[in-house]
Amino acid sequence: MLSEFDLIKQYFNRQHPGRAALGRAALGRAALGIGDDCALLAPSPGMQMAISSDMLVEDRHFFAGADARMLGHKCLAVNLSDLAAMGARPVAFTLALALPAADPDWLSGFSAGLFALADQHGCELIGGDTTKGPLNICITIFGELAPGHALRRDAAIAGDDLWISGTLGDARLALAGYRKQYRLDDAALLAAGTRMHTPAPRVALGLALAGKRLAHAAIDISDGLVGDLGHILAASGVGATLDVDALPAGPVLAAQPQALRRQFCAAGGDDYELCFTAPSSRRDAIVAAGHASGTAVTRVGTIDAAPGLRLVDAAGQALDLKLSGFDHFASA
Amino acid sequence: MLSEFDLIKQYFNRQHPGRAALGRAALGRAALGIGDDCALLAPSPGMQMAISSDMLVEDRHFFAGADARMLGHKCLAVNLSDLAAMGARPVAFTLALALPAADPDWLSGFSAGLFALADQHGCELIGGDTTKGPLNICITIFGELAPGHALRRDAAIAGDDLWISGTLGDARLALAGYRKQYRLDDAALLAAGTRMHTPAPRVALGLALAGKRLAHAAIDISDGLVGDLGHILAASGVGATLDVDALPAGPVLAAQPQALRRQFCAAGGDDYELCFTAPSSRRDAIVAAGHASGTAVTRVGTIDAAPGLRLVDAAGQALDLKLSGFDHFASA
Structure with a gap:
């Protein structure tokens, strides 16, 4: 069995010759990387650091026996998504890993998935x-x-448009399929499952929204839109009207019945899309930023001065959906 | 049962009124703390950030049912020890926590132990x-x-003195006592156990060694002196001669037989002392830095140009001890 130190060197230290096959060398933005008591890092002059931690647990955030390469992708993707929601440019990350055993196949797949996404975003371990x-x-x-550019949860203003990136609900649909709560054919389950296992963090869109100061508030949708939007509303002291039928369903969910579409778009979870608010004067610029970053953007409602979240249908009629966000301490 | 969000607010968000009883308010060095997708932090102008992650797992790093308050202390202490070994001043930390259940008693004790130590070091969650x-x-x-001031593992130079802070081996002795591998009376087990459960990170000494440029290389001793010193020797391309009988045994271990003293001082684990190297011209200044930081410092050997670690006794005779560092993937 590999020792702890061999394991680190072989799969995660990219200065190590054995790592060369897995991708280009570390990008070298850290003054000191793996192999000392601490890493040393400095933001570019005048810049702030945005910092986020996410912990993924077997049987809670992913299935036991999940594909190691997809897991390597996903655990970095959910963290990149937090940076995207802040409008921050990825720089580096630390990885703490508890493993039942040092399995070379698992480590090889996991590190390959992790570094492939890290390299896409220039983000160094x-x-x-x-x-x-x-x-x-x-x-x-x-x-x-840059100081003052962060897309904060407390920055929504009454009158703002409410926007969603990409599409919603396919990851939640895949979960229902895997759990046999909803029947999907094999092709549909594969397509929805890909969305669940390998989310694409909206880093480029977040950078455009923050860098050009197009948006006010933003959050990434991890626990379901309604719950996560609720954090913006509470932090900003505002309410919102959300057109549930305007929500962009994922391609697999789009072919399912309306009731399921509404449910999984509004309160799915595992979407890793951005929900953001912006003044109506920025509509054209936001659409252009979406095009430039290869990410669809959809206007789905408005921020109101009156507290509370009002769900409406395409005709503007109140919808009484039973929805709840995902809570890791509620029973599964 | 508490929801995830209530739990965070009640025990860990010190801006929340419910936290007030547990200590003074957050120190506010972060531009944005708990409650958004990311925290925002900037080092002081011209300074680098030192970053370290440690993951503690039940039954591996602590016993199931361990006292929550002591656990809160220890999990921050081992991270502060990494900063100490680099010579960095603590600023802030993130906490990721997987819990079988949201138990208010456990959370209350854990957060109290965590914040008590955090406040001692001005380190903000x-x-x-x-x-x-x-x-x-x-x-x-x-x-x-400050750039260039870090106490790196690769900076030891042949001719350097080898130093140890504080005392060694009592934590390892406590483990042997708890496991019934070695008989200790209740008072001795309590004293040694305190050392195991609530280590004191040597932050002040590390700051003095780095700030005044007294030391070359440093590492914190978490997996046993011989193993951790080995990382300095490998990174620096040097060897060392270590006087095992000069090693400062903890007060409980000091009363035990010589063979046990040698074993647990040289390869105990869980010590969280600093092992550092420094030119002989700095001896008086290092003793003074130890006094000023309230930490004993003991000279225990020399760095050699010849590779390898030579263990000797008080008379300078070679010692053939069977020792090994602690490896989290070796069988327990």
């Missing part, structure tokens, strides 16, 4: 920890942004 | 994650230091 234990993956990610 | 899962505590810590 600078340190971390490995230990034996029930499978647990904890990434802390670092981005940078 | 700025974000993190909570989820349901097998108990797992992952902290990522942020310090700052």
